[in-house]
Amino acid sequence: MNQLFLHCRGGFEGECAAEITDLAAEQGIYGYAKAKAHTAHVLFVADNVEQLIANLDFRRLIFTRQWFVCGDALTALPVADRLTPIMAEIAQLPHTRGLVMETVDTNEGKELSGLAKKFANPLQRMLEKRQVQRAKSTFNLHVLFTQTDTAYVGISPIANSSPWAMGIPRLKLPKESPSRATLKLEEAWHQFIPRDEWDNQLRGSQRAVDLGAAPGGWTWLLVQRGMFVEAVDNGPMQPALMETGQVTHHQADGFQFEPRKPVDWLVCDIVDKPARVAAMVARWFTEGFCQQAIFNLKLPMKQRYQEVQKLLERLEQTCADAGRPIRLRARQLYHDREEITVMATRCDGAR
Numbered sequence: 038m039n040q041l042f043l044h045c046r047g048g049f050e051g052e053c054a055a056e057i058t059d060l061a062a063e064q065g066i067y068g069y070a071k072a073k074a075h076t077a078h079v080l081f082v083a084d085n086v087e088q089l090i091a092n093l094d095f096r097r098l099i100f101t102r103q104w105f106v107c108g109d110a111l112t113a114l115p116v117a118d119r120l121t122p123i124m125a126e127i128a129q130l131p132h133t134r135g136l137v138m139e140t141v142d143t144n145e146g147k148e149l150s151g152l153a154k155k156f157a158n159p160l161q162r163m164l165e166k167r168q169v170q171r172a173k174s175t176f177n178l179h180v181l182f183t184q185t186d187t188a189y190v191g192i193s194p195i196a197n198s199s200p201w202a203m204g205i206p207r208l209k210l211p212k213e214s215p216s217r218a219t220l221k222l223e224e225a226w227h228q229f230i231p232r233d234e235w236d237n238q239l240r241g242s243q244r245a246v247d248l249g250a251a252p253g254g255w256t257w258l259l260v261q262r263g264m265f266v267e268a269v270d271n272g273p274m275q276p277a278l279m280e281t282g283q284v285t286h287h288q289a290d291g292f293q294f295e296p297r298k299p300v301d302w303l304v305c306d307i308v309d310k311p312a313r314v315a316a317m318v319a320r321w322f323t324e325g326f327c328q329q330a331i332f333n334l335k336l337p338m339k340q341r342y343q344e345v346q347k348l349l350e351r352l353e354q355t356c357a358d359a360g361r362p363i364r365l366r367a368r369q370l371y372h373d374r375e376e377i378t379v380m381a382t383r384c385d386g387a388r
């Protein structure tokens with residue numbers, strides 16, 4: 038296997054390619070990326086991609102949603118029997134645990150998802166028959182169709198990849214939620230906070246400030262966790278949400294707002310210049326206003342990858358220089374369009 042298959046948002050193949058090329062070089066792995074615009078994936082070709090996927094922490098990738106190592110695509114698969122050549126390829130791979138059926142996140146990919154679903158059952162039965170799966174294996178098997186007769190077959194380390202096919206968590210919008218934006222914060226939690234830490238990190242009795250809160254999708258989710266929220270926005274909040282008694286609405290400018298007492302969480306969904314949002318978040322940490330934050334950074338039109346790097350480095354440095362170091366995680370979520378979502382956590386643990 039000599040290539041890494043990386044899923045990304047369509048239109049962000051350049052960023053995904055630049056990022057993996059940089060991070061691989063950091064590990065002393067020099068390869069090249071094959072990226073075609075609006076294909077929602079990138080192939081990174083290098084001799085030692087297996088070493089790369091084992092050693093590069095998946096959580097460091099911002100523009101990659103999911104990855105696996107593979108060989109060249111299997112092409113001209115016979116429509117009447119795709120299984121035989123795919124099983125021949127699988128026979129060359131180490132034993133795996135789960136089967137992940139994928140397509141790419143494009144309109145063409147959506148059309149292929151029916152085929153991928155239909156193919157999953159016979160493939161699973163054949164995997165069982167050939168006894169190539171092991172409950173203790175640390176790898177998942179990926180089979181990804183890019184066309185009806187073309188597929189990539191590969192593996193990902195379970196502990197160092199996304200737990201979701203194509204890196205997309207399947208979330209359902211609760212009907213009580215005031216806005217679809219709820220899904221974005223929920224996805225951020227899934228991406229950044231291990232599920233078994235939710236009860237500790239997202240617990241009732243915590244206090245949060247939500248900047249740019251209206252109509253209240255994010256505030257609603259925080260309230261669902263039992264938190265008390267100060268919602269800052271000149272726009273109106275959903276009345277039912279206000280009736281919970283857990284929300285205080287401040288009609289004020291989010292960039293000027295300061296909490297009276299430090300809070301556990303700052304969340305911010307204001308669409309503004311990314312440098313302005315990052316500077317505001319830096320102030321919240323250097324002033325000790327919050328323990329953790331989740332916020333969006335709108336991506337500029339050009340040099341998106343470089344700009345993101347610069348902003349995140351500056352934010353980290355500003356906090357470190359002030360003696361209030363933070364740890365950052367950033368990702369372009371499935372629910373993000375021209376933006377990324379960032380989680381910042383104080384490292385000193387002090388209040």
Ligand SMILES: C[S@@+](CC[C@H](N)C(=O)[O-])C[C@H]1O[C@@H](n2cnc3c(N)ncnc32)[C@H](O)[C@@H]1O
Pocket residue numbers: 215216218219248249250251252253254255256269270271272289290291292306307308
């Ligand atoms: C994308 S919407 C937020 C949606 C919200 N997170 C939700 O879940 O329903 C952005 C919001 O930011 C607000 N906004 C824009 N600039 C702001 C500012 N300077 N201070 C406070 N709110 C601001 C807008 O009024 C708008 O309601």
